[in-house]
Amino acid sequence: MDKNQLEALKNLLSSPQKVVIIPHKNPDGDAIGSTLGLALYLEKLGHSCHVIAPNDYPKFLKWMPTEERIIKYDQTMKHAIDLINDATLIFTLDFNHLSRIGAMGEDVEEAKAPCVMIDHHQQPADYATYMYSDTTMSSTCEMVYHFINMLGDIKLIDQNIASCLYTGIMTDTGSFKFASTTGTTHRVAAALLDTGIDGFKIHSKIADTNSTNRMKLLGCALKNLVVLEDYKTAFISLSKEELNAHDFKKGDTEGFVNYGLSLEGIVFAVIFIEDLQDNFIKLSLRSKGDFSVNQFARNHFNGGGHDNAAGGRSDHTMEATIEKFKAILPDYKTQLYEAYED
Structure with a gap:
């Protein structure tokens, strides 16, 4: 992330913010894991956070820590729009173009709050005030880990945050077999496991739930x-x-x-x-x-x-x-x- 943008964002986060965090439409493990993990971290800093997903997501992701907090835009549209309009900071995670959140895109575009993009997809749009875009990363969850580290708060990652971030890394790398998996990816995963989370149980909750x-x-x-x-x-x-x-x-x-x-x-x-x-x-x-x-x-x-x-x-x-x-x-x-x- 650009050093000047990081310093400006760090300064912004030094005082309490009303934060909205948004994943892409039809969110997957990386989208849900990164938004929940970031929300839990920012709340430790004293910020008020709401996660708003454009729509629902698979049942095998609904075990994740604090998943029940997620607001579905298509089910409670007025409430979601009110939160977006009231926000002082909006994070958009695991997508880099507002078309990826459907009708929510217009609400975010019209919002007064600055946007922070954290994403690893190619050819990002320029809607965000603060941009952390890296196509070499395995997942947005890995990027959230690095983002927390860049802010000097790696010790704030507890088991709930680690479970969320590990889930996104594991799912977006195909259980660490895709070409995007690097040595750094494994080191991040190891650090998350070192918090005491059970990697086997997380794999089982994702993969062993077939009907x-x-x-x-x-x-x-x-x-x-x-x-x-x-x-x-x-x-x-x-x-x-x-x-x-x-x-x-x-x-x-x-x-x-x-x-x-x-x-x-x-x-x-x-x-x-x-x-x-x-x-x-x-x-x-x-x-x-x-x-x-x-x-x-x-x-x-x-x-x-x-x-x-x-x-x-x-x-x-x-x-x-x-x-x-x-x-x-x-x-x-x-x-x-x-x-x-x-």
Whole structure:
């Protein structure tokens, strides 16, 4: 983080603030972990904090310390807007463009309070007064740890804060196996474990909570798996009908895309999921090596993210979206083979 910005922010935090902390829409473990961890830390400094999520999130994240405090914008909109308007400081975590929080974006843009961005995604927008952006970081939770350290308060990290931050690091690194995992990531995780938290229990609460319907939905997804060997690519599709047939709940498809990427010889995997309410297709994209799914998603599917993990959307039908995807692949054949050979 820029030293001048850090000093200015440190000065601002030297007196009590009314803080609002916001994760992205459809928040994941990193988004929830970073917002809760930051809120718990700032409250130790004497600040008043409210965490406002654009919408709900998966059940497997609802064990986290003080999770019940999170306000859902889409459920209590007036209350959420009042808090945003009354805030003296707004933190936006795990996203870098206001479009990632849906309708809340306009409220944040119109708010008088300065914004602080803490995020590790590529190509940040310039809405924030204070920006801590680092695309080399494994997760926003790792960045919150470093942010607390930069403010000289590492000793304030207790077991509740550590549990939140460890969860986000663990989930965003795929249990420490993604390329974004560095030696520093492991050292941060070790420091968090040293507070006395139980890493095994955290892993279990995230990963060992499958319902029967989710497991059967995974079977359906794998049955729909298509492998395009000529392009080192695999994709999965799930329709509304298939989701409804398995009593789909938010978070049920988490990690499904990685099954395609786990195949030998595959460097690019995608899952196409039909939205249950609106007429669009959600894409999750994953890759190995130097093949950038961030750029692929930005170029063709109104999305973005990281080089090896990104999201996108299509307003076409499932069939038309898949046909578009397959038609694009020949343009990337050389890049895909280069990523495979690496």
